[in-house]
Every structure is written in C-alpha cells, then in structure tokens.
Amino acid sequence: MNNNAQLVTCDDDGIAERPELEGFFSLRSTGLFWCNAEVLQSDEALEKLVFLIAKKPKCLINHVRRIYYCFQKNLNDQLFAAIVDFLVILNQQGQAISWRVVLGAKSRLTPEQFQELKGYLKDDCTDINRLTGNQYSVFSKGLVGINKMIQQIEKEEKTNDPLIIALDHIQYSQLDEAKEVLEEGILIEPERLDLRQELFDLYKLTGDSNRFHQMLAKLTRLGIIMTDDWNQLNNYFKGQNNNG
Incomplete structure (x- = not known):
C-alpha cells in the first residue's frame, strides 16, 4: 500500500x-x-x-x-x-x-x-x-x-449477450472460444433455446463429442430437459464411439 x-x-x-x-x-x-x-x-x-x-x-x-x-x-x-x-x-x-x-x-x-x-x-x-x-x-x-x-x-x-459474443468468435473462426461463451451462457440462462441451438450446431459441426457429453451431463444434473436434436446427436456420438 x-x-x-x-x-x-x-x-x-x-x-x-x-x-x-x-x-x-x-x-x-x-x-x-x-x-x-x-x-x-x-x-x-x-x-x-x-x-x-x-x-x-x-x-x-x-x-x-x-x-x-x-x-x-x-x-x-x-x-x-x-x-x-x-x-x-x-x-x-x-x-x-x-x-x-x-x-x-x-x-x-x-x-x-x-x-x-x-x-x-x-x-x-x-x-x-x-x-x-x-x-x-x-x-x-x-x-x-x-x-x-x-x-x-x-x-x-445487449452487447454483453453471450449469443452476440459467440457469433463474433465464430466470425473469426474462434470456435472453441464460442463454445465456451455459449456453455457459460446456457448454465446461467438455461431457458434460452437460441443459445442451446447455436451450441448444438457447433458441437455437430466440429464433432466435439467430449465437450458435448460434458455439457449434456451438466444440464442433466440441473434437471434441464433437452430437445430431441440433442438426444439424437448424443446417440450419434455414442454410435461413433462404439464403431471406433
């Protein structure tokens, strides 16, 4: 001091x-x-x-x-x-x-x-x-x-909206950063379907099964019911692991 x-x-x-x-x-x-x-x-x-x-x-x-x-x-x-x-x-x-x-x-x-x-x-x-x-x-x-x-x-x-920040990251191909922002945003506002959809698209696009399963486990523990597309992607990743 x-x-x-x-x-x-x-x-x-x-x-x-x-x-x-x-x-x-x-x-x-x-x-x-x-x-x-x-x-x-x-x-x-x-x-x-x-x-x-x-x-x-x-x-x-x-x-x-x-x-x-x-x-x-x-x-x-x-x-x-x-x-x-x-x-x-x-x-x-x-x-x-x-x-x-x-x-x-x-x-x-x-x-x-x-x-x-x-x-x-x-x-x-x-x-x-x-x-x-x-x-x-x-x-x-x-x-x-x-x-x-x-x-x-x-x-x-609005400029602090995680979706806007994530889209900025995506624009510059900073996909991992975009995932992190969306994941944190969803845990704070799990009711926001737009955040979940954008994160779902990123997981599917990048084939990031590890982060997908980690996030799915967190949301399940919070008692959040996921949409059918998340369940379908979960089955898809599980099938890939079994075939591998």
Whole structure:
C-alpha cells in the first residue's frame, strides 16, 4: 500500500456553513483524478466526458469528472446539467455523495437550480422527471431523456449477450472460444433455446463429442430437459464411439 498517496476528501463540516467555498472540488493533484493530467486543459475535455457518459451512463467516475471539470472552469449551466444527470443515474441511491455534490456546488448554482436539486433529494417519493435540467443535460429532459438513458443501458446489456459474443468468435473462426461463451451462457440462462441451438450446431459441426457429453451431463444434473436434436446427436456420438 502506498502511504504517500493522497485521498480525495471533502470537508463535510464546513459545507453547509460555507456554501461559497471555492475549493470544494479542489484536488492537490489532478493526476490522481484524471487518467491523463492534460485532459483537464483540453478544450474538448467536456465534450469527451459527455460522450463517454452517454455511451456508458452507469460509469459514475465520468459523471464526477464532468462535475469537477465544470466547477473548475466556471461553466455553471453545464455544471447544473452534469449534477442533474448524475442524480438521474443514481435514482435516489447514494444520498451521501448526492448531498455533497449539491451543497458543494451551491455557490455556482442559481437559487432556483439549488432549490430544485435540494427538493429532489429531500423527498424520497419525488418523481425523477422533476429534474428538468437544461440544454446541456443528457438524460433529464423529461420522459424523452429518461427513455434515452434506458435505451442506452439496454443497448449495453445487449452487447454483453453471450449469443452476440459467440457469433463474433465464430466470425473469426474462434470456435472453441464460442463454445465456451455459449456453455457459460446456457448454465446461467438455461431457458434460452437460441443459445442451446447455436451450441448444438457447433458441437455437430466440429464433432466435439467430449465437450458435448460434458455439457449434456451438466444440464442433466440441473434437471434441464433437452430437445430431441440433442438426444439424437448424443446417440450419434455414442454410435461413433462404439464403431471406433
């Protein structure tokens, strides 16, 4: 453990009494916060952060970096939008960090903006659509913004689909890797017939009786009833072994 490493800290006791405190987001070394210390000086830094957030909404470190950047650069409207997007993604979770951010940024917010954020955090039953945001918001423009966020998250989940990953492996003739992905996917989601069919086709195409029997044994132990084509392939492989 590096005992010389500096921590990103927040003076909780002084926030409420000194909302004008300029150094709330200040760090002694921005290199501890940014992958590249020069990023903060780049004119395209904010644009890149917004792009990354839109692509991966749940990556909270990029939200915090965006808030920090806007605060340091005195981009007050963009700061409000960044905080709103952060709260939308948290969706009433992470109350401690939410309050820190809102109170720490109070000196850069209009009274109306601060009251909107404060009211949202104080009311656990508040509809997330109350966060109006502004022209710089990514996720907060009413239902349109929320739906955009949901669609992006669903898109991310879709790219992690074992069938899509396996098909990518097959495209590059990485058949063993494709089998492994499908086998793991089926054990997690045994009800997915599309995964079973694709794996069946691979076993049949490659004549991989060893992996077929290993997988069939695992599925049988789980009490999963296999389709007739799996049973037929099982008999086929057994016949080959007997003839051999």
